[in-house]
Structures are given as structure tokens and as C-alpha cells.
Amino acid sequence: AQSVTQPDIHITVSEGASLELRCNYSYGATPYLFWYVQSPGQGLQLLLKYFSGDTLVQGIKGFEAEFKRSQSSFNLRKPSVHWSDAAEYFCAVSGNTGKLIFGQGTTLQVKP
Amino acid sequence: GAGVSQSPSNKVTEKGKDVELRCDPISGHTALYWYRQSLGQGLEFLIYFQGNSAPDKSGLPSDRFSAERTGGSVSTLTIQRTQQEDSAVYLCASSLGVGRANTEAFFGQGTRLTVV
Numbered sequence: 001a002q003s004v005t006q007p008d009i010h011i012t013v014s015e016g017a018s019l020e021l022r023c024n025y026s027y028g029a030t031p032y033l034f035w036y037v038q039s040p041g042q043g044l045q046l047l048l049k050y051f052s053g054d055t056l057v058q059g060i061k062g063f064e065a066e067f068k069r070s071q072s073s074f075n076l077r078k079p080s081v082h083w084s085d086a087a088e089y090f091c092a093v094s095g096n097t098g099k100l101i102f103g104q105g106t107t108l109q110v111k112p
Numbered sequence: 113g114a115g116v117s118q119s120p121s122n123k124v125t126e127k128g129k130d131v132e133l134r135c136d137p138i139s140g141h142t143a144l145y146w147y148r149q150s151l152g153q154g155l156e157f158l159i160y161f162q163g164n165s166a167p168d169k170s171g172l173p174s175d176r177f178s179a180e181r182t183g184g185s186v187s188t189l190t191i192q193r194t195q196q197e198d199s200a201v202y203l204c205a206s207s208l209g210v211g212r213a214n215t216e217a218f219f220g221q222g223t224r225l226t227v228v
Contacts, residue, residue: 032215043203044219051212090155098143098207098215099168102155 002027004091006103013081014111021076021106023091033074034092034100035065044090050074061085086110114138116220118204124226125194133189133223137206144187145207145217146179150200158202161187162210194227201225 005024013019025031032051036044048059055067065076074091088107092100117136125131137144146158148171157171161181172178176195181187191198201224205217 032212034216036219043221044205046216046218049216092155094215094217096210096212096215097160097162097168098210098217099145099157099160100147100155100205100217101157102147104154 002093002101004093004101004103006089006091006106008106009104010107010109012109012111015083016080019076019078019081019085019108021089021091021108023074023076023103024072025074025091025093026072027093027095027101029095031093032095033065033067034094035059035063035074035076036090036092037061037087038090038105039087047076047089081108081110083110083112116204116206116218118202118220118223120223121221122224122226124228127196127227128193130190130192131194131225133191133202133204133225135187135189135204135206135220137185137187137204138218139185140208141206141218142184142209143207143215143217144181145205146187146189147203147205148200149203149222153200155203158189191225194225196227199225199227 003026035047050067088105091103094100119134144161159169176192179189201222203222205219207217208214
């Protein structure tokens with residue numbers, strides 16, 4: 001079955017600290033992988049995407065993610081978190097049709 | 113328009129009434145998707161259009177839900193005889209089409225539906 005697991009429902013980090021959000025997927029074919037961010041009352045904004053090639057992808061707002069096929073993972077990282085990064089983060093997988101299967105989301109809280 | 117537009121942004125309806133939610137995709141995008149976001153269920157896929165056809169409607173929760181797309185552009189999601197469990201944010205997205213980079217989806221702001 002196709003699925004995405006985000007093991008951490010809620011994460012709190014101090015401003016300036018590093019961040020890693022975990023994502024594991026199960027997908028039968030070649031996966032296309034995405035991270036989206038959603039601020040309260042807002043729509044989904046694409047942070048970064050992986051289709052093929054270099055397994056380390058750079059996104060907006062200083063985020064990066066690494067695709068590890070052997071671990072079926074696509075973890076999101078940021079070296080130094082800003083208070084404005086507080087939001088909900090969704091990992092998603094799709095195939096050629098673009099139909100997205102989302103994880104349950106991780107809520108990020110940033111302490112001053 | 114520049115982005116995906118959804119209307120209304122908020123809708124409050126009485127249980128048992130029918131509602132229509134509208135999505136205007138980005139011009140030139142042939143693929144259109146509907147998702148539902150609710151507290152208990154997270155983000156769920158509902159239906160996908162390629163042009164005016166819906167090759168995948170596997171996520172529609174019941175036969176009270178239907179969607180159509182006309183002219184390869186605007187799409188309407190209709191919920192008949194609304195129930196309280198239909199309360200959610202309904203998100204629409206569009207993409208250029210099928211195949212790798214064409215599938216990057218751009219989302220609208222959503223319609224918040226409240227059934228009272």
C-alpha cells in the first residue's frame with residue numbers, strides 16, 4: 001500500500017537550533033517526493049521536491065532534504081530555525097499522475 | 113489568474129443542504145485535484161481530473177460527493193445532503209499534467225466548510 005509516515009506529530013526547537021523532520025514512505029513505483037508547509041489559516045506552500053538525480057535537494061527558506069532509497073526516507077533539514085518557521089509541515093509522495101499521498105503532518109513550534 | 117482560486121473561502125450550511133465548491137486552476141494546467149483536510153483524517157485525496165475526465169475518483173467518501181470539470185478549466189465539487197462529518201477544509205490544486213516535473217501541484221487557499 002502507498003503511504004507516508006511522519007513519526008513526529010509535534011516538535012519544539014529553540015530559535016537558531018538545527019531542525020530535522022522525518023518522513024518515511026511506502027510506494028511501489030519510482031516516487032516523487034515533496035515537502036509542503038502550511039501556516040495557520042493558509043494554503044499549502046511547496047518547500048522542495050525530488051524527482052530524480054541528486055539525492056540532496058535544496059528548497060526555499062533555507063530548507064533541504066535528502067532522499068535515501070535504501071531507507072525509504074526523505075527527511076527535511078534546516079541548519080538554523082527562525083521563529084517564522086513555526087508551522088505545520090507535510091511530507092508527500094506521488095507518481096506520474098501527480099496524485100499526492102500525504103503524511104499526517106508535523107507541527108513545529110519555535111521557542112525564543 | 114496567477115494562482116489557483118477557490119470560492120467561497122468560507123461556507124456555513126445546514127445539515128441536509130447541498131453545497132457547491134468552486135476551483136479555478138492556473139491557466140494552462142490540465143490536471144486538477146481535490147483534497148480534504150480535517151482534524152481527524154489529515155489531508156486526503158478526493159478526485160483527480162486530467163482535462164475534463166476523472167481517471168481517479170477513488171477518494172470520494174460516498175455517493176453524496178461528486179465533481180465535474182468543464183472546458184478543461186473550472187471544477188465544481190458538489191456535496192449533497194451535507195452531514196456534520198463533511199465539515200473540513202476542501203483544497204484544490206492544479207498542475208501542468210502528467211509525468212515527472214509536470215506533476216508539481218499548486219494549491220489554492222481552500223474552502224472551509226462548516227455543517228451545522
